[in-house]
Amino acid sequence: MSTEYPVAQGQAQAEAAAPSDVLDATTLAELREIAARYPEPRSGLLPMLHLVQSAQGRITPEGIEACAEVLGISAAEVNGVATFYTMYKRRPVGDYHVGVCTNTLCAVMGGDLIFERLKEHLEVGNDETTEDGSITLEHIECNAACDYAPVMMVNWEFMDNQTPESAVQVVDDLRAGKPVHSTRGPRLCTWREAERVLAGFPDDRADEGPTAGPASLAGLRIAREKGWTAPASTLASSGEETDRD
């Protein structure tokens, strides 16, 4: 097997592959490694496409051909999958993907105003990237953090309880190269580094950040104050029985 993957001819005249667009041997080997994790290789396609994005900054024609080759399916089949899921991007994504939740609850709580302010401030529209290539702005759907509304995601890390001002501060800090932390998670990595984790290649940040954010603990705090617990186990205690509640 050649170490250099052949560039698909005629796939996209407008997107003639620059040298950096060619998938390297390491990435090809990792694509095979992902497919091998599953009982049936095609199950690896979603994480494989995440890896393509990590390696190339977007879904490229070469990446599609490579996935098709590894899985023994047609490029059209891979393309069909790549165009179905919203996390896969056909245009280059900035170092930081900023997603503002504008589903109903976050929108009502301020997400609409945050999104408007960021569009103005960054001078981009939805799903567009700033000229310096640093920020891609997108409005997103519910990201399962409604108790922290309004919510913004940066490279799919939680930025909870935002205001238009705090959101502007975050993007300004990111553009200035200052370290930014998720409000209940780690320091932010780049979008391409994040995509690599999604492909199933962990980084070293799992231990960063707290166990839970404050809203996640709202009920537990009250239970602790009042001394409320689940009932004791109904099984006869054998001494080695572990108290789980």
Place this chain on the structure above:
Amino acid sequence: MTDALTPVLTDNWDAERAWTLAAYEERGGYAALDKAFAMAPDDVIDAVKESGLRGRGGAGFPTGMKWGFIPQDNPRPKYLVVNADESEPGTCKDIPLMMASPHTLVEGVILSAYAIRANTAFIYVRGEVLHVIRRLQRAVQEAYLAGHLGTDIHGSGYHLDLIVHAGAGAYICGEETALLEGLEGRRGQPRLRPPFPAVAGLYASPTVINNVESIASVPSIIANGPAWFAGMGTEKSKGFGIFSLSGHVRNPGQYEAPLGITLRELIDLAGGIREGHELKFWTPGGSSTPLLTPEHLDVPLDFESVGAAGSMLGTRALQLFDETTCVVRAVLRWTEFYKHESCGKCTPCREGTWWLTQTLARLEKGQGTEADLDLLLDQCDNILGRSFCALGDGATSPISSSIKHFRDEYLAHLTNGGCPFDPVASTAFAPAGASA
């Protein structure tokens, strides 16, 4: 008398580094494995049946019964798939669970897979939650190294592989057969049933798909006994569940309580509706469950009672909106969401959600006529129950319920020539005392 709040799944969320194996084992984690391995798999299924646990992903199907549907005489491999694609608007319980205590889920996976005799299991987690995925990956790695996963677990002879699989952005993959398509590397479009996944699921093999919270409840049931679990909750909705309060409430967040608690009690615990305002409408279990109003504050939040009140318990995603919120704006936004997320397979949903947004958007701008309300209901009638999955059905819920409860507010948009509400007043950062 059971306490108002019963932390079980959330009980270690305030512990230092609760996501680590060391912290989890210190609290007795993974001890339920030996207990289960001393039982026949069918007895584990019976224990879960006896507990009365019903699916925590929204539908409320009895978990043990689902496991019992797996045809054990089928020679193909059996699979367990955890649905961690939490994305029903308003739902935010599984994500903090996996962030804080991923080992609770992993232990549940091992017990559940053992019960249905699966040797391969998957956690299909939505891709848009990077740190949660990191913690899951780490937990699985730790569990392998500690001998809780892999070959001959705890010397039982049982072996299990567990794969964390990140999705790529598609609400529809929360629907179990669309999820299987995604896990097979295809476009996430729901399958026609029957056959049900229990008979022909992943790779056409017998497959159980359960929500994160359902699977995470299993270790406590095995450790404490089915009677302990069934001692909480109501007659037909047993056990505890995580109730997620969001929106215009003073202390939004996660509240773990026996099923049957009321919204009035939960709002009290959460410090009340935000100061100077009052509750206007709410969803009991995500945007696909019909809206309720303050007259439903005392409805017990269990499967039967919420159903009798004209809605569904769903995922216990209690989104609370006060009087500053325009219900037409809220419903239009949800409808745009369903239109965006319709997978396009079935015509009534694909075309219908498009038409719903057209009609609603016109009304919201004050440009329609009263007849558009009947048109909307007619469109809903042509969507509801006419597609492979429930996405289209869910799209009709906010519309028909809001027209039922707030018809006058729709009409006010027409007489006002547009929305009569100030969108700033509803925000979390609105100046105190702002009103619509």
